[in-house]
Amino acid sequence: MTQPLHIAVLMGGWSAERAVSLLSGTGVADALESLGHRVTRIDMARDVAARLAEARPDLVFNALHGTPGEDGSVQGMLDLMGLRYTHSGLATSVIAIDKVLTKQALVPHGIPMPGGRVVRSADLFEGDPLARPYVLKPVNEGSSVGIAIVTADGNYGSPIGRDVAGPWQDFAELLAEPYIRGRELTAAVLGDRAFGVTELKLKSGFYDYTAKYTEGMAEHVFPAPIPDAITNACKALALEAHRLLGCKGASRSDFRWDDERGVEGLFLLEVNTQPGMSPLSLIPEQARHCGMSYADLVQAIVDEAMKDVRP
Structure with missing residues (x-):
């Protein structure tokens, strides 16, 4: 480190991974302070742009996980504000x-x-999109949120039961992939x-x-x-x-x-x-x-x- 910086640590937010982001952000903020940096901790809310404009940091450490901190939304905001930030930029994050x-x-x-295709959750109740076993996962979530492995023994029913707990109850579309042993x-x-x-x-x-x-x-x-x-x-x-x-x-x-x-x-x-x-x-x-x-x-x-x- 050549000189101490003022670093805003973005954490929390409102995604399914909020709790993990808070752990990540707290660890990062503590480490930065131990290194001699000045740290502003921000649990992201809808006023995040105003809080960053007020803080005027040299750098934003993005410790958010999931939407909107990982999908390009926050990256686009920071680009518009002219702020440097850690990790990948807007286009990479979107992809x-x-x-x-x-x-x-x-x-x-x-x-x-793996191969696979996007399926409507409602169609799963009519029949399987792939030969069992196969994996169902949200198209736009991280940290293995909402994954289900549909096995040959019909662990979710055959076809999948409409009232059985699974990601089809939370997401309108899912990615179906062959299960890899x-x-x-x-x-x-x-x-x-x-x-x-x-x-x-x-x-x-x-x-x-x-x-x-x-x-x-x-x-x-x-x-x-x-x-x-x-x-x-x-x-x-x-x-x-x-x-x-x-x-x-x-x-x-x-x-x-x-x-x-x-x-x-x-x-x-x-x-x-x-x-x-x-x-x-x-x-x-x-x-x-x-x-x-x-x-x-x-x-x-x-x-x-x-x-x-x-x-």
Whole structure:
């Protein structure tokens, strides 16, 4: 750090990931203060533009997750205000939050991703859009919010029951993808460096929102006990996806690996442009294993953002 900055930390908001954002933002703000920066903490509400205009920070650390902090809305506002901010910009955020647009941006460049299609939730009550097992997920949510795995034994009914709890009750449209058996892997990227690969071993169920943010429900194994070829492929794909989407600062790429198929069984599921910075989050964990403290990681994200030219 060359000099202390005035940094506004945006956190909270009103998305389904509000609680995680508050954890991320608090951790980031504490780290920035420990580094000697002046910090203004902002739990984002509808008056956020006025509060930022009043604060006049040198930089905005975007610790929001989900809509509107991750989908380009906040990025567009900050661009209009002429404020520097961390993580990815407007266009990248719009594409990466949308799983369909992400496929359209990455698959033509050789990034392996599951097939699938968008379906109307109401149509699920008439029949299955894909052969079971398959996965249903919101098109525009992160942190595995609203995921359902529909299995052959009819865990939600066959067809899916209209009154059975699931994401079809909360979203008008869902993305249906073939279920990929195997293992859950994730690779973090900061700038032009991939830290490595973590394997997520679950106590039960699958890696949904609850498993991600409930201590003890998932074991994080770093480095992942996988062949070097798979580690190298994950890191290369994460870096390439980061580059193709135009990500800035930190990102995290999530994978499924069918370990019976070798490299051919590796699929990128999504790229998170606002990865969590909570105590259970994966990027701080990978950075720590690579010799970078939490405060060092926060400062590195700040340094990346300060390279950006803003009016």
